[in-house]
Amino acid sequence: MAKNKSFLNKNRNKKPTANITKNYFNKSLFVMGLKNSVPVGLGYLSVSFAFGIFAVSKGMKPIEALLISMFNLTSAGQLAAVPIIASGGKFIELALTEFIINIRYSLMSILLAEKADKNFTAKKRAALSFGITDEIFALGYLRNGSLKYEYFFGLLPIPYFCWSIGSILGAVAGNILPQIIISALGIMIYAMFTAIVLPEAKKQKAVAFCSLLSIALSLAFYYIKFLKAVPAGFALIICAVAASVISALIFPKKDEEETETAKETAEEITKELKEEVKKAEKITKPKKIKKQKEKTN
Amino acid sequence: MSLKFYIYLFVMSFVTFLIRMIPFTFLNKKIKSRFLNSVLFYMPYAVLAAMTVPAVFYSTSSVYSAAFGFAVAIILSFLKKSLITVALCSSAGALAVEFLISVILK
Numbered sequence: 001m002a003k004n005k006s007f008l009n010k011n012r013n014k015k016p017t018a019n020i021t022k023n024y025f026n027k028s029l030f031v032m033g034l035k036n037s038v039p040v041g042l043g044y045l046s047v048s049f050a051f052g053i054f055a056v057s058k059g060m061k062p063i064e065a066l067l068i069s070m071f072n073l074t075s076a077g078q079l080a081a082v083p084i085i086a087s088g089g090k091f092i093e094l095a096l097t098e099f100i101i102n103i104r105y106s107l108m109s110i111l112l113a114e115k116a117d118k119n120f121t122a123k124k125r126a127a128l129s130f131g132i133t134d135e136i137f138a139l140g141y142l143r144n145g146s147l148k149y150e151y152f153f154g155l156l157p158i159p160y161f162c163w164s165i166g167s168i169l170g171a172v173a174g175n176i177l178p179q180i181i182i183s184a185l186g187i188m189i190y191a192m193f194t195a196i197v198l199p200e201a202k203k204q205k206a207v208a209f210c211s212l213l214s215i216a217l218s219l220a221f222y223y224i225k226f227l228k229a230v231p232a233g234f235a236l237i238i239c240a241v242a243a244s245v246i247s248a249l250i251f252p253k254k255d256e257e258e259t260e261t262a263k264e265t266a267e268e269i270t271k272e273l274k275e276e277v278k279k280a281e282k283i284t285k286p287k288k289i290k291k292q293k294e295k296t297n
Numbered sequence: 298m299s300l301k302f303y304i305y306l307f308v309m310s311f312v313t314f315l316i317r318m319i320p321f322t323f324l325n326k327k328i329k330s331r332f333l334n335s336v337l338f339y340m341p342y343a344v345l346a347a348m349t350v351p352a353v354f355y356s357t358s359s360v361y362s363a364a365f366g367f368a369v370a371i372i373l374s375f376l377k378k379s380l381i382t383v384a385l386c387s388s389a390g391a392l393a394v395e396f397l398i399s400v401i402l403k
Contacts, residue, residue, distance in 0.1 A: 191387035248335035
């Protein structure tokens with residue numbers, strides 16, 4: 001919240017009324033984006049912290065973990081890249097792995113582009129596209145009406161900053177903390193993945209089927225002799241593509257479901273975010289935030 | 298820092314950037330293929346599941362502590378606890394087992 005405020009003040013001090021007609025920038029929308037993205041940022045701190053720990057444990061330098069976070073902004077994609085880079089894998093293996101893991105962002109990008117306002121021009125979209133993550137997509141997609149450039153722009157700075165800071169903190173902590181704690185923290189990122197997949201698998205049988213199939217394939221690549229030779233990145237691609245293609249053939253999504261599921265997932269993510277906010281409120285001074293909330297409401 | 302790392306960094310960043318930039322900038326019509334939409338819907342779960350198992354069992358210094366930590370994560374995920382709660386409790390569980398192991402071995 002403190003960060004948020006300083007942003008506000010900065011914007012107030014800068015060119016108050018210049019160019020209202022030509023390059024009009026709706027500051028209040030931008031600020032609203034900033035505010036709404038605070039819980040996303042808090043969530044990112046912990047995930048990227050886990051990434052930092054993981055990267056250093058595989059022999060990466062803290063600065064390398066930071067650079068990867070700053071240029072990628074994708075949790076699963078970054079995690080999958082670490083072993084490939086650490087083992088000196090092929091560039092094509094890395095490229096394909098990132099493609100498969102991150103292809104879901106294309107779908108989100110299409111849905112967001114469809115919603116984009118006229119003033120949200122192609123140039124601006126190209127410049128801000130790097131910030132489309134699951135959570136930022138959710139915040140942008142769930143907004144009533146069209147997606148305004150200023151609002152989407154406002155969603156990016158705080159999560160981006162937290163994502164970068166979290167990974168450098170994790171990486172440095174990974175170098176400082178005693179071995180037994182680092183070892184125990186190594187499980188964090190996998191526990192987070194479990195917390196993402198399991199509730200959804202519990203709710204939808206098709207997701208449970210897909211996840212179990214993917215796990216079975218992954219186990220095969222790990223333990224069966226002649227499959228062991230397949231590099232980790234390629235094995236992951238084969239598991240993911242095979243499991244999701246087979247699941248799509250057996251349990252195809254209904255046409256109307258597409259946007260519905262997109263909306264549902266978006267709604268769920270915001271629900272989780274609201275819970276995070278509640279927790280954050282408990283930690284920070286409760287009175288101040290309550291007052292701010294009343295104002296926004 | 299080696300040059301090779303920068304090539305890796307460039308490759309992954311470039312691919313990740315294009316995946317978001319091209320559809321966001323140039324496409325604004327929905328994907329109509331039902332099959333493709335379904336594949337894209339299942340993909341994230343397949344990726345995360347395959348990445349987690351069995352790698353999670355080798356994420357700590359002993360398979361036992363990892364297995365216990367993973368069990369904690371599974372139970373708490375079923376109870377729909379938040380990401381950070383699941384992650385911290387799972388780590389704490391793993392730590393407890395590792396501590397026990399180190400005591401027993403001594």
